[in-house]
Amino acid sequence: MNNFGLDIWSNNNFIINGDEVQVNYKSSPSLLDITDQIRKDGVRGPIILRFPHLIKKQIRHLYSCFNFAIKENFYKGEFKAVFPLKVNQLPHVVNAVTEAGEEFNYGLEAGSKAELILAMGKSIKGSEITVNGFKDKEMITLAFIAAHSGHNITVTIEGLGELRTIIAVAKESNLKVPNIGIRVRLHSTGSGTWAKSAGMDAKFGLTATEILEAVRLLENASLLEKFSMVHFHIGSQMEDIAPIKRALREAGNIYAELKMLGADALSNINIGGGLAVAYEQHPDAKLHNYSIEEFSSSVVFLLGEIMDAKGVSHPNIFTESGRYIVASHAILITPVLELFTQDYNETLLKLKDINPPLVQELQELYTQLTSKNCIEYLHDALDHIESLLTLFDLGYIDLQDRSNAEILVHNIIKKSLTLTSKINTNELKQLQVNLQERYLINASIFQSLPDYWGLKQHFPMMPLHHLQNSAVRGATIWDITCDSDGEIGFNPDKPLYLHDINLQEEDYFLGFFNIGAYQEALGMGHNLFTHPNEYTININEISYQISNAVESKSTLNILDDIGYDKDKLLNKLKTDLLKSTFITEKEKSDTLSKLETFIHQNGYLRTTS
Numbered sequence: 371m372n373n374f375g376l377d378i379w380s381n382n383n384f385i386i387n388g389d390e391v392q393v394n395y396k397s398s399p400s401l402l403d404i405t406d407q408i409r410k411d412g413v414r415g416p417i418i419l420r421f422p423h424l425i426k427k428q429i430r431h432l433y434s435c436f437n438f439a440i441k442e443n444f445y446k447g448e449f450k451a452v453f454p455l456k457v458n459q460l461p462h463v464v465n466a467v468t469e470a471g472e473e474f475n476y477g478l479e480a481g482s483k484a485e486l487i488l489a490m491g492k493s494i495k496g497s498e499i500t501v502n503g504f505k506d507k508e509m510i511t512l513a514f515i516a517a518h519s520g521h522n523i524t525v526t527i528e529g530l531g532e533l534r535t536i537i538a539v540a541k542e543s544n545l546k547v548p549n550i551g552i553r554v555r556l557h558s559t560g561s562g563t564w565a566k567s568a569g570m571d572a573k574f575g576l577t578a579t580e581i582l583e584a585v586r587l588l589e590n591a592s593l594l595e596k597f598s599m600v601h602f603h604i605g606s607q608m609e610d611i612a613p614i615k616r617a618l619r620e621a622g623n624i625y626a627e628l629k630m631l632g633a634d635a636l637s638n639i640n641i642g643g644g645l646a647v648a649y650e651q652h653p654d655a656k657l658h659n660y661s662i663e664e665f666s667s668s669v670v671f672l673l674g675e676i677m678d679a680k681g682v683s684h685p686n687i688f689t690e691s692g693r694y695i696v697a698s699h700a701i702l703i704t705p706v707l708e709l710f711t712q713d714y715n716e717t718l719l720k721l722k723d724i725n726p727p728l729v730q731e732l733q734e735l736y737t738q739l740t741s742k743n744c745i746e747y748l749h750d751a752l753d754h755i756e757s758l759l760t761l762f763d764l765g766y767i768d769l770q771d772r773s774n775a776e777i778l779v780h781n782i783i784k785k786s787l788t789l790t791s792k793i794n795t796n797e798l799k800q801l802q803v804n805l806q807e808r809y810l811i812n813a814s815i816f817q818s819l820p821d822y823w824g825l826k827q828h829f830p831m832m833p834l835h836h837l838q839n840s841a842v843r844g845a846t847i848w849d850i851t852c853d854s855d856g857e858i859g860f861n862p863d864k865p866l867y868l869h870d871i872n873l874q875e876e877d878y879f880l881g882f883f884n885i886g887a888y889q890e891a892l893g894m895g896h897n898l899f900t901h902p903n904e905y906t907i908n909i910n911e912i913s914y915q916i917s918n919a920v921e922s923k924s925t926l927n928i929l930d931d932i933g934y935d936k937d938k939l940l941n942k943l944k945t946d947l948l949k950s951t952f953i954t955e956k957e958k959s960d961t962l963s964k965l966e967t968f969i970h971q972n973g974y975l976r977t978t979s
């Protein structure tokens with residue numbers, strides 16, 4: 371039985387029980403059951419399920435690992451954390467984060483004006499707010515307003531220009547000055563897909579010379595007592611712990627040097643985000659090489675060691691991990707609408723009374739296939755199809771012959787794979803490529819898995835049911851956008867196998883897991899597909915509740931959002947229709963009501979026929 375790498379990526383959050391995937395929590399509902407409940411009300415497109423207990427699990431584990439490491443290492447500073455809003459700003463996510471974070475005073479990180487306003491509105495009272503990214507005078511003034519309104523806010527400067535603006539705003543206004551952090555430009559770089567956030571050519575941070583100049587500017591403006599934080603972030607989804615340790619040594623030494631230079635208010639080191647999530651599902655795929663336990667223990671130990679060596683008191687440790695906190699809480703579930711190679715179904719074979727000799731031979735190979743002869747017959751079939759395609763190009767066989775030949779070869783390969791496991795690995799890979807099935811999903815990769823589209827970031831995927839049957843079809847996933855990039859191709863080195871399903875008889879649902887970080891924030895409206903319907907699932911000991919339903923935008927609202935006047939549009943559609951000739955009044959009113967219904971639904975497909 372294929373478990374779709376559940377033991378690699380699911381962190382025990384999901385289990386297979388019998389035929390289905392279940393949430394491994396309290397009453398352990400099956401994902402199919404939840405999906406069926408939602409679809410009972412007529413929902414047909416993709417859905418996103420949120421599990422707030424998984425956000426809580428991650429927040430608790432982050433704090434418990436760091437607090438344990440602090441105790442173990444006799445570290446004197448505290449552990450503090452903020453959630454970076456850019457990772458997922460949607461209301462039901464931020465609410466779940468702040469609710470679960472309350473017991474720890476978990477804060478929020480903002481990287482833009484809009485996120486800062488959101489942080490001011492949603493942060494837990496007394497928790498920390500950190501502000502990163504490039505800022506203008508308005509954004510800096512907003513941070514002053516936040517400080518004045520009682521928020522515990524630290525503005526991290528990305529350049530000396532920002533510091534000069536802070537000094538100017540402090541001079542001009544009587545508003546409370548926020549705490550000031552400096553993002554340091556490290557020569558240590560990260561590793562992995564998102565490792566461009568550090569290194570001497572990085573987009574962010576101050577060089578050693580600029581840091582010294584910043585301290586001088588702060589001192590001259592009598593604001594040195596506001597300089598409280600050294601910040602760095604070497605990249606998201608850090609795969610390797612070695613660069614993290616190098617960066618910690620560098621940033622730790624900068625911190626200690628600054629303390630020794632008289633930055634007395636400095637009391638926090640912010641190590642940014644970057645904790646990796648297991649996205650891979652194939653046993654041979656490369657995973658990050660550390661655990662959160664190792665990560666927290668290394669951070670605490672190294673910082674303690676550096677500070678002790680320089681006689682500096684231990685700083686509080688801040689983290690801004692986002693992916694680690696929310697990736698696991700959301701799943702995209704989508705029905706499969708169509709399987710394309712059912713065109714090769716044996717029932718479509720239309721052999722003639724007299725067939726070309728090679729087609730006849732293929733037919734014989736197919737009917738006489740056994741576990742003993744199948745490798746030899748398979749090679750014969752592959753040889754014959756090459757010749758038959760050439761014969762077709764030269765006009766010697768017709769389209770029906772070609773169709774029969776393709777169906778027969780497809781079925782010979784398929785049957786051989788079930789009859790033997792002795793096919794040479796390289797040949798097997800190629801055969802799987804030939805045999806792959808295209809599963810059309812009712813979703814948009816651009817909207818729901820943008821990091822796959824942009825960066826080929828793999829997300830774990832698996833069917834929600836049929837898990838007691840073996841999945842043997844090499845699978846390519848096609849989405850419903852009319853764009854050839856909307857495809858997750860079959861990779862023979864990291865193959866995904868799905869089930870052979872007759873969709874006329876039953877539904878087949880696929881789940882895409884660990885999509886709670888960045889995907890919803892980055893999702894694109896390509897072809898005007900929007901965010902799918904979403905639901906929050908709260909699980910208790912005996913059952914579960916579906917709440918916070920947010921419907922995908924209707925077609926009319928999507929058009930309105932991008933600047934079209936929806937009333938004008940609808941009127942035009944109606945008048946055009948009414949101008950045309952109708953056979954009966956009834957037909958006229960039925961057609962109008964169909965148009966009204968379609969335009970008020972979302973753009974995902976509802977039927978395939």
Ligand SMILES: Cc1ncc(COP(=O)(O)O)c(C=O)c1O
Pocket residue numbers: 454457502567603605606607642643644645690691692693694887
């Ligand atoms: C400054 C900063 N902090 C935190 C994060 C969050 O990183 P992650 O989601 O990988 O934990 C980022 C993301 O790139 C970032 O730029």
